[in-house]
Amino acid sequence: xxxxxxxxxGAGDEGEEDPNAMFGDLKKKKKKKREIPLDLDGExxxxxxxxxxxxxxxxxxxxxDLKKKKKSSKKKAAFDLDAFEKELQAENRNEDGDEExxxxxQFLLNVDESELGENVFAHSEAPSGLDAGNEAWLKSDxxxxxxxxxxRFYASLHASNPALLTSTGKRYVIVPPSLAREGNKKTIFTxxxxxxxxxxxxxxxxxxFLFSEMGTTGSVDGQGRLVIKGRFQQKQLENVLRxxxxxxxxxxxxxxxxxxxxxxxxxxxxxxxxCGSRRSVNxxxxxxxxxxxxxxxxxxT
Amino acid sequence: MSVQNLQTFxxxxxxxxxxxxxxxxxxxxxxIHIRIQxxxxxxxxxxxxxxxxxxxxxxxxxxFKKEFACNGTLVEDEEMGQVIQLxxxxxxxxxxxxxxxxxxxxxxxxxxx
Ligand SMILES: [Zn+2]
Numbered sequence: 001x002x003x004x005x006x007x008x009x010g011a012g013d014e015g016e017e018d019p020n021a022m023f024g025d026l027k028k029k030k031k032k033k034r035e036i037p038l039d040l041d042g043e044x045x046x047x048x049x050x051x052x053x054x055x056x057x058x059x060x061x062x063x064x065d066l067k068k069k070k071k072s073s074k075k076k077a078a079f080d081l082d083a084f085e086k087e088l089q090a091e092n093r094n095e096d097g098d099e100e101x102x103x104x105x106q107f108l109l110n111v112d113e114s115e116l117g118e119n120v121f122a123h124s125e126a127p128s129g130l131d132a133g134n135e136a137w138l139k140s141d142x143x144x145x146x147x148x149x150x151x152r153f154y155a156s157l158h159a160s161n162p163a164l165l166t167s168t169g170k171r172y173v174i175v176p177p178s179l180a181r182e183g184n185k186k187t188i189f190t191x192x193x194x195x196x197x198x199x200x201x202x203x204x205x206x207x208x209f210l211f212s213e214m215g216t217t218g219s220v221d222g223q224g225r226l227v228i229k230g231r232f233q234q235k236q237l238e239n240v241l242r243x244x245x246x247x248x249x250x251x252x253x254x255x256x257x258x259x260x261x262x263x264x265x266x267x268x269x270x271x272x273x274x275c276g277s278r279r280s281v282n283x284x285x286x287x288x289x290x291x292x293x294x295x296x297x298x299x300x301t
Numbered sequence: 302m303s304v305q306n307l308q309t310f311x312x313x314x315x316x317x318x319x320x321x322x323x324x325x326x327x328x329x330x331x332x333i334h335i336r337i338q339x340x341x342x343x344x345x346x347x348x349x350x351x352x353x354x355x356x357x358x359x360x361x362x363x364x365f366k367k368e369f370a371c372n373g374t375l376v377e378d379e380e381m382g383q384v385i386q387l388x389x390x391x392x393x394x395x396x397x398x399x400x401x402x403x404x405x406x407x408x409x410x411x412x413x414x
Contacts, residue, residue: 185341213412215338215348230339236414287412288350288381292340 116242121176174198174245177237182227186218189226189237199249201261205284206244212286213240253277333399335392337413347392349385350378358383369394 135152137144144152174195180188189210196203207226211217214236218228248270251259256274261281263269268281334350352358358375362385366373373387387395392411400406 214414215336215412231343232414240414287334287336288348288376288378288384290338290346290348290376290384290386292338292346 121174121238177234177241179234187228187232189228192226193224208284209244210240212284215289248281251277332408332410335395335411337390337392345390347387347390349395350381358385
């Protein structure tokens with residue numbers, strides 16, 4: 001109910017202010033920057049009225065780019081918006097490509113997201129900073145819109161009841177795994193203890209799963225960091241962890257993450273703290289491991 | 302592309318004691334596991350484990366090698382039985398290949414990162 005309201009609020013927002021706000025945010029922002037000298041009173045109000053976090057993030061990402069854009073566009077005498085937009089789109093596409101190249105590893109499997117469940121690594125939405133007295137409509141002549149009021153309502157509601165944010169909505173957010181490279185052949189998973197603590201799971205269990213899934217081995221060092229043999233990217237480890245969460249952390253009945261894993265008679269059972277349901281989970285079984293590296297090494301052991 | 306062996310499979314044929322052959326019922330032994338392993342550098346290796354007995358691993362390997370243009374071998378493992386080993390990350394291709402040959406996707410488990 002709470003969530004639904006909020007969603008419809010968001011949808012209404014977009015519908016009213018900007019039909020293609022979802023993808024146009026970036027473009028709009030950039031355009032606006034250039035438009036300001038042209039018409040100060042134009043639709044400035046609507047631009048500032050929705051301080052969502054997403055555009056801020058994207059803006060952050062390519063800020064240098066934006067600057068460059070501005071510089072290069074200054075050279076152009078005529079304000080050819082169409083051409084500018086086309087250029088922007090092309091640039092956006094380029095950026096997407098770059099991102100994919102940087103983020104997607106050569107081994108990254110095109111996993112369907114449904115298999116991985118909810119993206120628990122998503123950064124929690126920072127409560128939108130709508131301070132009282134800072135509302136957009138106060139600065140302009142226009143009336144407030146319904147979505148704006150609704151947003152204001154939720155902002156003040158969450159400000160005075162922080163518990164609501166944690167009990168509903170995006171309450172379970174695991175920090176993304178942070179990886180460091182050791183030498184050329186090892187990856188260090190630095191915050192594994194933190195992640196295990198957040199999942200209420202024994203590190204041994206998680207590590208066993210990681211090794212079995214990734215077909216590798218490793219060890220825990222003195223600071224509780226996991227040293228993994230092989231080179232892995234953050235996204236790859238994230239996917240494996242998400243699969244672990246689907247399999248061993250999420251309650252299948254109520255989707256809660258507040259579960260306990262207990263071992264009884266050599267079988268692992270998962271009990272949900274929220275709804276009390278109980279189910280057995282698959283034992284982690286290391287599959288076939290092909291021998292890699294020097295043959296002589298494996299023969300002697 | 303046709304694999305003769307896959308076509309001549311008779312679903313009603315007696316396949317012996319199904320549960321007897323797998324030691325623990327309900328475990329992941331019934332799945333076909335496709336895994337990936339890192340080798341040195343950016344090289345990888347894909348393994349296919351748990352192929353049902355009615356498929357001829359040898360012929361399948363031959364088909365894989367031709368279809369995916371990669372090398373591979375058949376490894377006999379004491380525990381896991383016959384394991385097909387292919388060079389490179391062929392997980393998606395194997396999975397697609399097997400599903401196209403009529404193996405239900407739910408019995409195929411793709412592992413790895
Ligand atoms: Zn539950």
